[in-house]
Amino acid sequence: MTTNVMKKRFLYLMKLLYERTDENHPLNTNEIIAYLNSVGCSTERKTLKSDIDLLIDFGIDIVFVKSSPNKYYWGERTIPVSEMSMLIDAIMSSQVITAEQSEELTAKLMTFVSTYQAQKFRELLEEGEPLAGAYSVSGADGDAAPVTVELECDEDTREDVVKQFGKAAELRCSVPPRSGGQAGRFIARVETAEDPAFYAWVFRFGGKIRITAPEHAVTGYRELAVKALHASDMPE
Known part of the structure; x- marks a missing residue:
């Protein structure tokens, strides 16, 4: 041969x-x-x-x-299916990229999974359903334990933060409004499961909400964001 x-x-x-x-x-x-x-x-x-x-x-x-x-x-792929569902959810709900860009990036991400998994994702997207619920994003022992995470947020996201985490979220002023009437920033301390669903929520604001502590949360979010960027750089 x-x-x-x-x-x-x-x-x-x-x-x-x-x-x-x-x-x-x-x-x-x-x-x-x-x-x-x-x-x-x-x-x-x-x-x-x-x-x-x-x-x-x-x-x-x-x-x-x-x-x-x-x-x-x-078996294990470059981007696990649970993280893939989180990334696609974040991309499709992003406020800072166009619908065309969302579709192009989602199509590239789907090349990291099997054709069966990609088809399931497409069906959920057509139905308007979130993908994160389609695949478990928690460990085998159940939901991820809640941790205290510190966020630095643009002022115009205050309503979104309260809606997501409720009145229990601790909000405090960080930086006064900028000159010219531009919004300032505030610090939010919230209790949340440090999992892909949380990272997806942060990702959708396109930098208006930033994780500042703890360090392992910052690192976890950064690693998932890098995976998304690498996917967008894939050759056609």
């Missing part, structure tokens, strides 16, 4: 597992072999097992499900 044929088979295998499998849609050995044969990459069980082992050795999370026949699916 020539090197080019082997490379072609390996690339088709990666494409199949990445696009057409997830934890709810594994493919069994027979299905994978049938697909590879259909694209001109004849293979057998032993060869397939060797190729999958190579993917795993390369650092790709291919999950093995013991059954008869055995099944496989692409």
